[in-house]
Amino acid sequence: MTQRDAVFPAEPNALYELHGYSAAIRSGSLLFVSGQVGSRADGSPEADFGNQVRLAFANLKATLLAAGCGFDDIVDVTTFHTDPEKQFETFMAVKREIFEQAPYPNWTAIGVNWLAGFDFEIKVIARIPEKA
Numbered sequence: 001m002t003q004r005d006a007v008f009p010a011e012p013n014a015l016y017e018l019h020g021y022s023a024a025i026r027s028g029s030l031l032f033v034s035g036q037v038g039s040r041a042d043g044s045p046e047a048d049f050g051n052q053v054r055l056a057f058a059n060l061k062a063t064l065l066a067a068g069c070g071f072d073d074i075v076d077v078t079t080f081h082t083d084p085e086k087q088f089e090t091f092m093a094v095k096r097e098i099f100e101q102a103p104y105p106n107w108t109a110i111g112v113n114w115l116a117g118f119d120f121e122i123k124v125i126a127r128i129p130e131k132a
Helices: 014-019 049-066 084-098
Strands: 005-007 024-027 030-037 074-081 106-111 120-127
Touching: 024 049, 030 049, 049 084, 049 120, 074 084
Parallel strands: 074 106
Antiparallel strands: 005 024, 024 030, 030 120, 074 120
16 A cells, blocks of 8 residues: 655644544645644634634645645635535635635535534645646
């Protein structure tokens, strides 16, 4: 069996050890990033929804950077929302801060009823840039 090429951000997060998963797995020229939530380093959720979304994107950015990627390398996004109707406006405002102009990555948003104490989660697939 081939060993997984795991990627972790520079700053540790307790959730990876607590729940037994990697922040991301590199496979060829693709990076498969696990769902990122608005968790503090100790694994606890950020209470304010807008700040939780911003922190989830910050955690995503840290994971992407650890693999030599950035937001522009994202090709596929899936987001999970515990109350999409109430959260959509806040989420879209943060999303517009991150992805300011087209072309945007493709996106799927899913309403869920439980995210282990969180209200938002984002997972992505990114292409890993070739080194010059």
